[in-house]
């Protein structure tokens with residue numbers, strides 16, 4: 001029987017992390033072979049602590065550089081995606097034009113920080129972490145985040161899309177991938193009515209229709225649905 005060669009790129013983490021899924025989507029869109037190797041970031045083995053200075057997932061290993069130790073490893077999804085773009089330039093997932101490039105990096109950062117804090121710490125964790133501990137989900141906290149923290153963030157995204165299909169440079173980029181995977185962190189545990197943000201709603205649906213976005217999300221969904229069969233209505 002033929003076996004697939006071992007891919008050079010290993011993403012350490014879990015598809016439950018939006019930042020792991022962001023890197024996986026970038027690899028899929030570029031057709032770059034990769035694998036996701038499970039690491040529990042809340043009880044990490046020593047070898048992982050050694051390569052993750054911020055104690056976070058994901059960390060990338062490029063086995064073509066080194067198979068162990070710090071050499072050949074890169075922490076942080078943004079650094080990882082920049083590395084993969086340089087190593088596998090086609091198809092380009094960062095705009096070439098300077099202003100569009102700057103906008104793409106800003107939207108990536110905005111999604112990684114503001115959106116991820118509101119959606120991850122405000123909604124995903126109070127629901128899912130509670131359920132995995134056998135506690136009742138903190139729906140009051142999640143509802144407050146949905147009602148008060150997310151709308152100003154969605155307003156920024158809606159305004160910067162300004163009706164376009166993509167966030168930067170009229171083409172799919174790291175900005176679209178990141179926004180989609182971080183928004184999907186909310187969708188793992190809650191309904192996502194985006195009626196007040198039509199361009200963002202269209203963008204979200206179009207991104208989810210892509211197998212390179214939906215595939216990593218399905219891997220997370222399979223894990224979440226075991227503990228939480230259905231999603232909550234936060235309205």
Ligand SMILES: N[C@@H](CCC(=O)N[C@@H](CS)C(=O)NCC(=O)O)C(=O)O
Pocket residue numbers: 016017018019041042055056057058075076077078112
């Ligand atoms: N800016 C980092 C964020 C990574 C991050 O926050 N990962 C979370 C999982 S989604 C984590 O590892 N958290 C561990 C912790 O909070 O202790 C990136 O883009 O990679």
